Amino acid sequence: MKINPALFSFLSLFMVHLSTGPTTRVSAQEFSMPERITGTEVRYRMSRCANNQMAFDSEETLHVTYWSGGLSTLPSSPSHIYHRSWRFGEGWSAQTPIDDSTAEGSHLGGRHPSLTVDTRDTVWVTWHDHRNSTSAGNWIDNLEIYADSKPRGGSFSANDLRITNTNAAHLGDNGYTPKIAALADGRVSIAWYDFGLDGDIADLFLKTSDPAGLFDLGEALTEMRITNKDSRGGNGSYSVPDLAVDQDGHHHLCWISGLGAAADLFYAEAIEGGTTVTEVPLKASAADFFDPPHITVSDQGDVWIAYGDEELQGIGNEDVVLFRRRAGQSSFDPAIPLLNDPAREYAPDIEIDSRGFVHLVWVDERAGTNIYYALLEPENLTLLTEVNLTQTDGNWARPSLILDNRDQVYILWEEQIGLNSGAIWFATNATEKASGVASWDLYE
Structure with missing residues (x-):
């Protein structure tokens, strides 16, 4: 897909009112012309839950992750996890594959990565990996959660960390779609969903390093479990969690029930260490496994969740809907539909700037x-402000958003070209470098 520069104009910024209150015009910086940052020789992809795929270090470098792969991960059709970095005025570093995943003497691979930068400027990437599966199980009978890290000024290691080590007797002993976040005290947390304790019903799990960034790799899966199928009558999986951490080190998660459409949406605040969370139902029969909800926490302590709602206009005609829990409050405000029009809107990502304004x-x-x-x-x-970034009809998908400490915006998204071809695109409205900031301040 080519974007026509003649069409790429941001002179027309739309003003849309969600209330009858007064309107304040905010001058929006123009975005750069979208840049395709990958080739198309394989299918480059964003994660299913495309939040937490970018983070800044203290030297103003933006770090990103994405992956490549087809419908299945096999030795004959492997997948790869990648890292790249970007600096204002300098552009992109070379693409670096980081998953050291092999089977039968060849690369096998991981999928659906997530990235953060800790307080030491160490870049962390986590993903689910097929290397512990078997050919008899079509390479999908023991997916484990892996991670790797790159210290400041260094490189990713040749030995990935195996975060889970389940080896359950049942088939489908799989963990999926981990999300990672850095805490202000140097710790790093990973949340994911896993069938390791029950081959039919998945629960949510949370694992946290020590302040030096070291994980206890001998920790049992039961010690990392934060939801329990027994508390809901043994019915239904929980899946595709998203994770955000606030300045006090509290973990905030949102997720859905089941593995399909018309799923229930949940929120919980969790601590690490095998504690079963108190689940807060937000909306029934409204979310979707293939369009997971996203969560973020503002500097002011507000919790925000964005998702594509299937209940308002029906499955296949979603609306972007927001939930907000104000700092100090125990419950969420009523749901906020973003737009009041019949068009389909889905796959939202959300960040909150220093003024408390919402970027989507x-x-x-x-x-x-x-x-x-x-x-x-x-x-x-x-x-x-509303801006059409792509300006050309295409198979665009899974956008991801981050702000720097000047509230400048950086966006990645995926172009789906075919079963075996795809690309990652980038746009920003940055006009100057971000100043040095501890990466945990960005809640990524």
Whole structure:
């Protein structure tokens, strides 16, 4: 897909009102022309839950992760996890594969990575990996959670960390879609869903390093479990969690029930160490396994969740909906639909800036399929700025958003070209370097 520069203009910024309150016009910096940062020789992909795929270090370098692979991960069709970095005025580093995943003498691979940068400027990437599976199980009978790290000024290691080591007797002993976040005291946490304790019903798990960034690799899976199928009558999996950490080190998660459409949406605040969380139902029969919810925490302590709602207009015609729990409050405000139009909107990502304003990206089908960015003033529920980033109908998917400490915006997304071809795209409205900042301040 080519983006026509003649069409790529941001002179028309739409003003959309979610309330009858007064409108404040916010001047939006123009975004750069979208840049394709990968080739198309394989299918480059964003993670299913595309939050937490970018983070800044203290030297103003943006680190990103993505992956490549087809419908299945096999020795004959492997997948790969990648890292790249970007600096203002310098551009992109070379693409580096980081998963040392082999089987039968060849690369096998991992899928669906997540990235953070800790307080030591160590870059962490986690993913689920097929290397412990068997050919008899079609290489999908023992997926484990792995991670690797790159110290400041160094390289990723040749020996990945095996975060889980389940070896259950049942088939489908699999952990999936880990999300990673850095804490202010140097610790790093990983959340994921796993069938390791029950081949039919998945629960959520959380593992946290010590302040030096060292994980206890001998910790049993039961010690990392934070939901328990028995507390819900042994019915239904929990899946595709997203993770955010606040300045006090509290873990905030959102996730869904089941592995399909019309799923229930949940939130919980969790601590590491095998504690069963108190699940907060947010909306029934509204979320989707293939469009997971995203969560973030603001500097002010507000918890925000964005997801594609299937209940308002039906499955296949989603609306972007937000939930907000204000700092110090025990419950969430009523749900906030982003737009009031019949078009399909889905796959949102969300970040909150230093003023408390809400930045969003999503896939929008009002005129073909495009990636949109918007800025929302949350108190009057006023959409201040809306920008069509792609400007050309295409198979755009899974956008991911991050802000620097100047509230400048950086966005990645995926272009789906075919079963075996895809690309990653990038755009930013940055006009100057971010200043040095501890990476945990960015809640990535």
